[in-house]
Amino acid sequence: MRAVVFDVGETLVDESRLWLRWADRLGVTPLTFLGAIGACAATDRPVEDAFAIVRPGIDVAAEDAAWAADDPAGLRNGFDADDLYPDVRPALTRLRDSGLRLVIAGNQPPRALTALRAMDLPVDVIRNSAELGVEKPDPGFFAAAAELAGVIPEQIAYVGDRADNDVLPAADAGMWPILIRRGPWGYLHAQRPQSTRAKIIDSLLELPALLG
Template sequence: MVSAVVLDVGETLIDETRIFSRWADRLGLPRGTFLGLIGACAATDRPLEHAFELARPGFDVPAEIARWAADEPDGLRENFDADDLYDDVRPALAALRDAGYAVVVAGNQPPQARRALEAMDLPVDSIRTSDEWGVEKPDPEFFARVADLTGVPPSGIAYVGDRLDNDVLPAADAGMRPVLIRRGPWGYLHATRPEAARVDVVDSLHELAACLGRPD
């Protein structure tokens, strides 16, 4: 039985629409165009960085982030805040904790993401990012770190994410229970793939408690 639920960040907890809309503005593109390029990358299994390359060949994302920070030091820029949380996040995570699950957030995120998430005062036990661990999904070491953090054997952990390739199939390979949330461009696309038969698929975080059963 599962006793710990670990959740990805982007498009699992955080709706990234505002982030990529700001990026479109920064790139001088119509928002629909840039969001479409991101969808195209999801559909063709290209990394997200390719959307920037398609929009602006040779574009240096880290350098532009630095320039953007200098131009708008007090703006959100490529970051997120509590207004970007999906509506189901707070009540669903609170319900999981009330049901007896340990609840952890762990995803591929830059250093400022942990501060942003902690400022939201989410009902979770721990928050960690790939940056502080020095390892990113889908590396098996990331999921080993998840197990160490929870103190629960992999078989007692459910990992919830919006991608088969980066999130839930590597979690399954690590011995965890994989749960795909069907939202964001990758979530909707990946839920239609044959590999999704290997995982639980939910449309909302509210479905997790019923999907997982009672914790040990």
């Protein structure tokens, strides 16, 4: 291995606060909204469907814009350094010190890219699907990630929490897939037979020894 590419949500960033803020915004209990997200994860529905479950007919983009107008200085539908999982910085530091090239690349909106770059993480490149012009699981995304890493796919480990969006298309692209078992998708997808194509870990701190 010469490089590692990381997904963002529930790989590096704990999205709990984000979803709890949305539950409050939508006027439902945290359990209700988190349950809807879990149902979407279990049935392979897009997470956007969770909004329609608790508020049929909602225009999420319009609601987000209204939220921004109500609270222009607030965190709202986003994250910051306080939402990083505690193993992120030490794991990235050890991997970087071992000589690996580190890339963060996920399906994220522009505001997430700004937030990630403000965290001063010990990585070489941070990009998102908006900048790359293609989203996972499209093979073009993984081709772009390999170009960012600067090595052939066979020399890249791709770390993510989903089988469908992360590890399976990464494996198809020739990368070494690693599924991290956290977040609703991570725990569910780790139990699926197709995830045997990936190495399953419970912490990013396992990576230095795994890739050493």
